[in-house]
Amino acid sequence: MNKKGLAILMRTRMKPNSPVNPTKFPISLATTGYYGLSSEDRCKLLMVLGKDYDLNRTHVHDLMKQYLGLQLPGDKGEIGDEDDSSLSTFYRTEKNLRHALQPTYEVLFDRLNTHPGGLKFLSVLRADILSTIREHNTPSLRALDSYLKEKLITWLSPAALELHRITWNDPASLLEKIVAYEAVHPISSLLDLKRRLGVGRRCFGYLHPAIPGEPLIFIEVALLKDVAQTIQEVLWDDPPILECDATCALFYSISSSQPGLTGINLGKFLIKRVIELVKQDMPQICTFATLSPIPGFMRWLISKLALQSKLAEADTLERSCSSKETAGSAFREDVLTTEEESQVLDKLGVSTSRKNGIEVILELLKSPNHEWSKSDEVLSVLKPILLRLCARYLLQEKKRGKALDAVANFHLQNGAMVESLNWMADRSEKGLSQSSGIMVNYIYRLDNIEGNAQSYFSSGRVSAASNLWRLVEQIQLAPR
Amino acid sequence: MNKKGLAILMRTRMKPNSPVNPTKFPISLATTGYYGLSSEDRCKLLMVLGKDYDLNRTHVHDLMKQYLGLQLPGDKGEIGDEDDSSLSTFYRTEKNLRHALQPTYEVLFDRLNTHPGGLKFLSVLRADILSTIREHNTPSLRALDSYLKEKLITWLSPAALELHRITWNDPASLLEKIVAYEAVHPISSLLDLKRRLGVGRRCFGYLHPAIPGEPLIFIEVALLKDVAQTIQEVLWDDPPILECDATCALFYSISSSQPGLTGINLGKFLIKRVIELVKQDMPQICTFATLSPIPGFMRWLISKLALQSKLAEADTLERSCSSKETAGSAFREDVLTTEEESQVLDKLGVSTSRKNGIEVILELLKSPNHEWSKSDEVLSVLKPILLRLCARYLLQEKKRGKALDAVANFHLQNGAMVESLNWMADRSEKGLSQSSGIMVNYIYRLDNIEGNAQSYFSSGRVSAASNLWRLVEQIQLAPR
Structure with missing residues (x-):
């Protein structure tokens, strides 16, 4: 099975899934090989590849023992006094070790x-x-994935990628990819696509010479007078202003076309290059911003509220039985301020049987068809609360030192800052479900991109407008 | 000095040396940094880089000791019975070791x-x-070079290179590169260049997206009725035949534009791709051949003859003093056949005072202005001798298992075979000096390319036409 499996992989004739440029794919390719395997067989093959084609550990052990037996070169002296032969042995052994530590599947990847x-x-x-x-989360598969990911990062270095402005003059085979992979604001029709590429908008993609006609990642830009606060300001049919009057380039969508490139940040370089290019073409543009979704906000908020509600309930129950501190207390926190608590109970509590603010909000947010978003009174009470909690979510909620929200993490690691939150900016079903309709503007300030990225990377510090920081700091939370 | 030196490198603003495509180089680049250093300072900086920015060996040692302390995973069982946590530790430590064995300058290369x-x-x-x-052949510099070479090989993988047919419609800035870097048959004028790109000829180059407008390597092709035997048949002013009558694509020149890519074989992939492309465009072409120089033949021959002449002299001298075997004998060999020896002495010996064939030939070949090539009598005697020795040079003379001749090694490792030797095929000063005017045809037979390359790689076996093998085998050498 093993050798045969590898042979199948080596025989993969790599069926191209679109008409190909003959200078890139000069021979007609058969359709057999890996692509002909069922997904179950692929899975088996990959498990064998990861497990049986990694390292020759005996060889690695031997080399290590040999290396550890060598005399470490002493304190470095002046240039010229290198002891040639012993140093050569050192460098040679290190090179051999580097090679021995490369898994066998490295050869397959390189050859492919x-x-x-x-x-x-x-x-x-x-x-x-x-x-x-x-399905099968084994260490060898994870190592296989991690190794292939590193190889792909090397091969997809920005130096090998071509920035291409996608226009209506591009081949239909390329444009259909844009329609298929647009992940943020789906493209509904040919006319819609034409508008996305027309006056007042730009679309740029990264192409790799080996994957012609298929942008690995692409970004859509709207040219505006000011930073847009709602998605309606961006998805117009006719340009609201002349291009020469635009002072803001708004990135309103960024999509990747290759699920196999998950975790490889090509967007970072793409955004930088697009900013430089737009700035060169239209020097009057001085603001580079996004209007972005907050895909994880509601999921986080509802589970946070539900947990606190549960803990409060347990707390009350236990407190009635004993006077001791209760078990759940360590996880309890005050989500609402005193003022918010009373506002919610006063204005919205009457219609429910709930006895505290958290439960009222929970019930409203979970109402079918987002009923809560149709009442002006509910909206006026919830607006400041949800905006404050959303700021907290974006600025303070972390996982392994990185922003919990994937889109936030993406822009922050690229060097953007959180500029402002926009209430009811996306009233679509998806917008209400993901982020109660809130959208966020991230801003790329050319002078701060590197600095922001660096401080986010090293300390997890989120750059944000001062009014957003004020929303999450120095607030008086309601006592339990 | 060290930190400052590195800082200079990091600050290199990478002055482009030609007008650049704004989508690739959107910002104006300063001319300071590394490019501003004198060659002496560059040399110092590179020595520091190689010596002081390689490995953290203490860290490597620690990781190795840790690794050697881990229990090797036992015999591999069935899929599914992996011991998750101990295997994870294994893979993690291996990954850490891989990273620790990467020199510090890796970061610099990646970032650049x-x-x-x-x-x-x-x-x-x-x-x-x-x-x-x-100038300073130190182990650390060699290691630096070897590492950077490996990185460049990864980045310049064929997948990242674009095959481009170079035509008269290309920008002048690209065409001037062709004129500047053509290494085999210099291009004398604009008209000459136009002819190289015109009817009956093709020119293809490999371009990398990050080095736009500058082919890293390019190849020139002539479309002919038969395999050309002299350079005059290739460097015509007007096409000798219609393109549709051509049955042979002759590669008559291949040149690299980047001295920094020495030792990185981009030509191998280029030739294969060009063959496929030409075959697709013009199915009537059935022969893919080269007309190639033999740059090392005369250098090898003259030093071989001179050595044998010296050894013979010493031999005679010593033999007159003692009856023992002489010291030099081990290196003595018979270069000429009995017949050749007598031919040379009979027909050419009279005009010189030399007493054996080798000395006569040596004197002739060293004559000023290649006088020997102007006498029909001399040519007729030397022709079979030089052709035979040239076949021996190409087919049998090796260095570390590879053909001594650099051009031969290039084509043989790409999978070509030595097809025929052509007498007086290049009578230019360069042709006579390098190879006594002999040129060679290598042939790429589509069915044998992989097989030839493989057997040359694994056993050093040179594929050659049978009449050439007969020239070097079963010959009767003159007794000493």
Whole structure:
């Protein structure tokens, strides 16, 4: 099975899934090989690849013992006094170790990469590895994934990527990819697509020579007078202003076309390059901003509220039985301020049987068809509360030192700052479900991009407008 | 000095040396940094980089001891019985070791490669390292060079290279590169260049997105009725036949534009791709051949003859003093056959005072202005001798298992075979000096390319036409 499996992989003829440029794919490719395997067989093959084609550990052990037996070169002296032969041995052994620590599947990846269609195939392979891991999360598969990811990062270095402005003059085979992979604001029709590429808008993609006609990632830009606060200001049919009057380039969508490139941040370089290009073409543009979704806000908020509600209930119950501190207390926190608590109970509590603010909000947010968003009174009470909690979510909620929200993490690590939150900026079903309709503007300030990215990377510090920081600091929370 | 030196490198603003495509180089680049350093300072900086920015060996040692202390995973069982936590530790430590064994300058290379102009800069850097090594051949510089070479190989994988047919419609800035870097048959004028790109000829180059407008390597092709045997048949002014009558694509020149890519074989993939492309465009072409120089033949032959002449002299002298075997004998060999020896002495010996064939030939070949090539009598005697020795040189003379001749090694490792030798095929000063005017046809047979390359790689076996093998085998050498 093993050798045969590897042979199948080596024989993969890498079926191109679109008409190909003959200078890139000069031979007609058969459709057999890996692509002909069922997903179950692919999974088996990948598990064998990860497990049986990694390192020759005996060889690694031998080399290590040999290396540890060598005399470490002493304190470095002046240039010229290197002891040639012993140093040469050192460098040679280190090089041998580097090679011995490369898994056997490295050879497969390298060889595939030199084949026409190979890079695309490796991206498919990684997507398959990721989906196999979802079912069989073994250390060897994780190591396989991690290694292939590192290789892909090397091959997809920004130096190898071409920035391409996508226009209506591009081949239909490329444009259909834009329609298929647009992940933020789906493109409904050909006319819609034409508008996205027309006057007042720009679309840029990163192309790799080995994957022609298929942008790996693309970004859509609207040229505006000011930073847009709602999605309606961006998805117009006719341009609201002349391009020459625009002072803001608004990134309103960024999408990746390759599931196999998950976790490889190509967007960072794309955004920087697009900013430089737009600035060169239209020097009057001085603001580069996004209007972004907050995909994780409601999920976080509802589970946070539900937990606190549960803990409060348990607390009350236990407190009635004993006078001791209760078990759940360590996780209890005050989510609402005193003022918010009373506002909610006074104005919204009457219609429910709930006895505290958290439960009232929970019930409202979970109401079917987002009923809460249709009442002006509910909206006016919830607006300041949800905006404050959303600021807290974006600025303070972390996982392993990074922003919990994936989109926030993306822009923050690219060097953006959180500029402002926009109430009812996206009233679509998706917008209400994900973030109670709130959207956020991130801003890229050319002078601060590197600094912001660096401080976010090293300390997790989120750059944000001072009014947003004020929303989350120095607030008086309601006592339990 | 060290930190400052590194800072200079990091600040390299990578001056582009040609007008650049604004989508690739959107910002104006300063001319300071590394490019502003004198060659002496560059040399110092590179030595510091190689010596002081390699590995943290203490860290490597610690990790190795930790690794050697781990229990090796036992015999591999069935899928599913992995011991998760101990295996995870294994894979993690291996990954950490891989990273620890990467020199510090890896970071610099990676970072430079993400900058616009960075790849070109790294190629310049490697050229500087190579020239520094010529003066200061230290182990750390060799390790630096070897590491950067490996990185460049990864970044310049064929997947990242675009095959471009170079035509008269290309920008002048690209065409001037062709004129500047053509290494085999210099281009004399604009008209000459136009002819190289015109009817009956093709020119293809490999371009990398990060080094726009500058083919890293390019190849020139002539479309002919038969395999050309002299350079005059190739460098015509007017096409000798209609393109549709051509059955042979003759590669008559291949040149690299980047001294920093020395030792990185981009030509191998280029030739394969060009063959596939030409075959697709013109199915009637069934022969893919080269007409190639033999740059090392005369150098090898003259030193071989001179050595044998010296050894023979010493031999005679010693033999007259004692009856023992002489010291030099081990290196003595018979270069000429009995018949050749007598031919040379009979027909050419009279005009010289020399007493054996080798000395006569040596004197002739060293004659000023290649006088020997102007006499029909001399030519007729030397022709079979030089052709036979040239076949021996190409088919049998090796260095570390590879053909001694650099051009032969290039084509043989790409999978070509030596097809025929052509007498007086290049009568230019360069042709006579390098190879006594002999040129060689290598042939790429589509069915044998992989097989030839493989057997040359694994056993050093040179594929050649049978009549050439007959020239070097089963010959009767003149007795001493």
